[in-house]
Amino acid sequence: MSLSPVALAGRRIALAGAAALTATLALAAPASAHAEVEADTPQALAENVTLRFVSEAESGTAGFTELRIVLPEGIAPGDVTLGEAPEGWRLTATGDGYRLAGPALKAGVDAEHSIKVRQLPDAKEIAFKTVETYSDGEVSRWIELPTAGAESEQPAPVLKLKAAAAGAEPESASPSPAESTPPTPTAAGSESADDGGDPTAAQEDQNGSTGVTVAVVLAAAAVLVAGTWWLLRRRNSSPSQG
Template identity: 50%
Template sequence: MVGRWIRRAAVLAAVSAAVLALPTPGFAHVEVTADQAQAGAANVTVSFSAESESKTAGIASLRVVLPDGIRPDQVAWVSGPTGWTLTPGADGYTVAGPALPAGEDAKYAVKIAQLPAGATSLPFRTLQTYSDGHIDRWIEIPTPGQAEPDAPAPVLTLQPASVTSAAPTTLPATPTATAAGPNTPAAADPAAKQSGPSWPVIGIAGLLLAVAVIVTVAALRRRRGPATPQA
């Protein structure tokens, strides 16, 4: 009987040790939202909220590594704690200023010129530095279907880019003949060319008529014979 209880206690101790050995998720996070969470969107205001987990030191700066497809020069400061400013870096930016009171979250917003067109999610890895030099590294990318990592990076989930219908191709209009007006030259109207007499034809007809007259006159003279001189 005693041996049975000992075995049960050993099993419970092993289970408890296994549970305690499991990594516990971090309680503080950096949250990210956007007014246009859609791939390819332009002039998007992205807001961040970095939770404080220190009771003795305040947040003094946040360094962000931008996701692929967004350059530092595409990010502009919108709002944040009093006295804080944005400084671009090689792969992201840093927002910093006077340290906030201990326990106060750091909230700020930036404007991004354009989100990547083919992206489905955007991780913003963040290094959160306190006034005492302590750094929280929110840089682990969560994997769908798996437990959240200890220090997850803030990830902005995007809707697919909007698909706009392509404008129909307009072929050039076929030119149509315009009826000739009273002041329109006949040469501009194909119908006028066909209905009016042709000058070369008139010239040939006139020449033939002249030849016929000459031949007729000559024939009449031959019939009459030479003129008889009068005494």
């Protein structure tokens, strides 16, 4: 059964539209996975806020093993405590955020976790750059910040905040991990650590050790001189005894 020219044209248009739609979906598929963040109180300067993160799985053969989150300005690593996380995963504070890692999740399983933040900053929106690592070593970086008029291919999770409540004030910042953790004494500095970090006490110990060393050297020199004198005297007196 032959089709009329109009029917043939309509069929071709339909096939072309289906092909274009298939191509569009295929191109959009890799970008369908993404990282997201939401809050129970999305408001500037809100306190004791729970943030929930979801990293959607991209791999069909490997599972998540680690998430690396960079905190936005105004939230210190010391302001964060872990809420819920995959079983066996642990949170470790870093200089600019935190690392959450543990046993590999099953392939295709999203990584979800929550944290409690002491206080949100006074801002309209905050971004949490996220780096995801899979069990096969694949790394996915959702770190691109929003720009006006441009859509990012791998955008960082962004949380939009309502204006701060009337009378809300920012609290003092928590110390960073480097500030809150005392330095580990080295072998060279163990004396000052034992003396409670008092450099004067350490110097006195060093001077005392130096004095003992000098006394030992002088005593050894005296013994050497006395021995030499005795040998010379014996040698000089030997002919007279013959």
